[in-house]
Amino acid sequence: MLTVEGLRSRYGRIEVLHGIDLQVQSGEIVTVVGANGAGKTTLLRCLSGVQPVTGGTITFRGEPLVSVPAYKRLRLGLAQSPEGRQIFTSLTVEENLRLGAFLFSDERVDRDMEDAFQMFPILKQKRNLAAGGLSGGQQQMLAMARALMGRPTCLLLDEPSMGLAPIIVSQIFDVVKNLKALSVTVLLVEQNAFGALKIADRGYVMETGRIIMAGAADELIADPRIREAYLGI
Amino acid sequence: MSELLQFLFSGLTVGAVYALVALGFTIIYNASDVVNFAQGEFVMLGGMITWFAHAQGLPLPLAALIAIAVTALLGVAMNKLMIEPARGAPVVSLIIITIGASIFIQGGTQLIFGKEIHSFPAFSGDEPLRIGGATILPQSLWVIAGALVVYVALWLFFTRTLLGRAVLATANNRLAAQLVGINTSFVMTLSFALSAAIGALGGMLAAPITLTAYNVGIGFALKGFAGAMLGGMGSPKGALTGGFLIGLIEALTAGYVSSQYKDAAAFVVILLVLFFMPQGLFGRKSTDRV
Numbered sequence: 001m002l003t004v005e006g007l008r009s010r011y012g013r014i015e016v017l018h019g020i021d022l023q024v025q026s027g028e029i030v031t032v033v034g035a036n037g038a039g040k041t042t043l044l045r046c047l048s049g050v051q052p053v054t055g056g057t058i059t060f061r062g063e064p065l066v067s068v069p070a071y072k073r074l075r076l077g078l079a080q081s082p083e084g085r086q087i088f089t090s091l092t093v094e095e096n097l098r099l100g101a102f103l104f105s106d107e108r109v110d111r112d113m114e115d116a117f118q119m120f121p122i123l124k125q126k127r128n129l130a131a132g133g134l135s136g137g138q139q140q141m142l143a144m145a146r147a148l149m150g151r152p153t154c155l156l157l158d159e160p161s162m163g164l165a166p167i168i169v170s171q172i173f174d175v176v177k178n179l180k181a182l183s184v185t186v187l188l189v190e191q192n193a194f195g196a197l198k199i200a201d202r203g204y205v206m207e208t209g210r211i212i213m214a215g216a217a218d219e220l221i222a223d224p225r226i227r228e229a230y231l232g233i
Numbered sequence: 234m235s236e237l238l239q240f241l242f243s244g245l246t247v248g249a250v251y252a253l254v255a256l257g258f259t260i261i262y263n264a265s266d267v268v269n270f271a272q273g274e275f276v277m278l279g280g281m282i283t284w285f286a287h288a289q290g291l292p293l294p295l296a297a298l299i300a301i302a303v304t305a306l307l308g309v310a311m312n313k314l315m316i317e318p319a320r321g322a323p324v325v326s327l328i329i330i331t332i333g334a335s336i337f338i339q340g341g342t343q344l345i346f347g348k349e350i351h352s353f354p355a356f357s358g359d360e361p362l363r364i365g366g367a368t369i370l371p372q373s374l375w376v377i378a379g380a381l382v383v384y385v386a387l388w389l390f391f392t393r394t395l396l397g398r399a400v401l402a403t404a405n406n407r408l409a410a411q412l413v414g415i416n417t418s419f420v421m422t423l424s425f426a427l428s429a430a431i432g433a434l435g436g437m438l439a440a441p442i443t444l445t446a447y448n449v450g451i452g453f454a455l456k457g458f459a460g461a462m463l464g465g466m467g468s469p470k471g472a473l474t475g476g477f478l479i480g481l482i483e484a485l486t487a488g489y490v491s492s493q494y495k496d497a498a499a500f501v502v503i504l505l506v507l508f509f510m511p512q513g514l515f516g517r518k519s520t521d522r523v
Contacts, residue, residue, distance in 0.1 A: 048412060049411075069416075070411040071415055071416045072414075086409040087406070088405045088406055088410075090401065091401060091402060095398055095402075098395065099399065099402050099413050099415075103413075105395065146413065150413060
C-alpha cells in the first residue's frame with residue numbers, strides 16, 4: 001500500500017533522513033521505533049507532505065506522492081495524527097471532528113462522528129467545549145478521531161503515547177489495535193518501542209536517520225540487541 | 234435633546250464605516266493572525282474607483298460593483314505577491330508588509346487618479362430625513378444597513394458553514410488544517426478577497442458623505458483598528474460593536490468637547506483598551522492546556 005524508497009530529507013543544510021526504505025502492506029500495523037531524534041517524525045512529515053523531500057520516492061496505492069501537496073493527500077486516503085496532537089484549540093471538540101471530515105458533506109459524516117464518540121466516549125461528554133481545554137490524553141484521542149473522520153485507508157500515527165499516563169497509553173494502543181477491524185492500515189511511530197511492537201505486525205528500528213533493523217514485531221521484541229537498546233530489559 | 238440625537242446619528246453613520254473596516258480586519262486576522270494595515274486603502278479604493286467609473290459615464294450601481302470587484306482582485310494580488318512569498322515569516326513581519334502595501338497602494342492611486350478630492354451622488358438623494366428634531370441623510374441609512382448586512386453574512390459564514398470554520402481552523406493551526414485536507418493558501422486568498430470587497434463596499438457607501446481622495450485610507454484604517462481592538466480582535470460581533478462605539482465616542486467628543494479632539498478620542502480608546510482589557514469586549518480568552 002505504501003512504499004518508501006531511498007527517502008532523503010534535510011533541515012537547511014543538515015540531512016536528517018539518509019535514504020529510508022520502508023513498506024506497509026494493506027491491513028498491516030507497522031511500527032517505526034527509535035530514540036528521540038532518530039528522524040521518525042521527519043519521516044512521517046515527509047509522508048504527509050509538510051516536510052520537503054530531497055531524494056527518493058514515496059508511492060501510495062501505486063501513485064507517486066512526493067509532488068502531491070499536503071492538503072491533497074487525505075483525498076488519496078492518507079491521514080495523519082501528527083506529533084503534538086495539533087488539534088484546533090480554539091474550536092470545539094465537535095467542530096474539530098467535523099473539520100476532520102472537511103472533504104465530505106454526506107450523511108456518513110454524522111455516523112462517523114457517532115462512531116468516534118463510541119470509540120472515545122469522553123469526547124462525547126466534552127463535545128461542545130473548546131478543544132484547547134482537554135487533557136493531554138483527551139487531546140490525543142481527539143487527534144486520532146479527527147484523522148479517522150477523513151475516512152483514511154492508511155493512518156499515520158505520530159507518538160500517540162507521548163507524555164501520557166500508562167493507563168491512557170494502553171487505552172490508546174488498544175484503539176490502534178482495533179483499527180484493523182475497520183480495515184485501516186496503520187503506520188505507527190513510537191518511542192515507546194515495547195508498547196508499539198506488542199500491537200504491531202512488523203517493525204522497523206530507526207537510528208540517526210537510517211533504518212538499522214526490520215522484521216516481524218515478535219522477532220524484534222525477542223532480539224537481544226533491541227531489548228537492550230530500546231526496551232530497557 | 235435633538236442635539237444629542239443629531240450627534241448620535243452622525244456617530245452611527247461614521248461608526249458604520251468603522252465597523253465595516255473592523256470587519257475587514259477580522260477576516261484576515263481570523264485566517265492568519267495578521268492585522269492588515271492596508272485595510273484602509275481598500276476603503277479608499279472603493280470610493281475612488283466608484284468615482285472614476287461613474288465619471289466615465291457608467292451608471293452608479295455598475296460603477297460600485299466594478300469598484301468592489303477590482304478591489305477584491307487587488308486584495309488577492311496583494312496576498313499572492315506580498316504575503317504568500319513571505320510565508321513562514323513571523324506575524325510581525327507580515328504586518329509590516331501590509332504597511333508597505335498600504336503606502337504602495339496610496340502612491341499608486343495618487344499617480345493614477347491624482348490628488349483631488351472626489352465625490353459622487355448619494356444613492357437615494359440628498360434630502361435629509363427629519364427624526365425627532367434631528368436630521369439624517371438617506372445615505373447614512375445605506376451605510377448603516379451595509380454594516381449590518383455584512384455583519385450578519387459574516388456571522389453566518391463563520392458559524393454556520395464548513396468553509397467558514399475551515400478559515401478559523403487555518404488560523405488556529407495551519408499544519409493541522411492541511412492535514413484534514415484544507416487548501417490553506419486558498420483560504421488566505423479567499424480572506425483577502427472578502428476583506429478587500431468589504432472594505433471597498435464601506436468606502437463606496439461612505440464616499441457621498443465623507444468625500445474621497447487618495448489619502449483617506451489611513452484614517453479609516455486607524456479608526457477601524459481601534460474599533461476592532463475595542464470589540465476584541467477576531468470577533469465579528471466585536472468588530473461591529475467596536476466600530477459603532479468608536480463612531481459614537483468620536484461624534485460625542487466632537488459635539489460636546491471640541492471637534493479638534495475628535496480624532497484623539499479613538500486613540501485614547503486604544504490606549505485604555507490595551508491597558509485595562511487587552512481581550513476587548515468580545516475577544517476570545519484563550520486558555521490552552523499543553
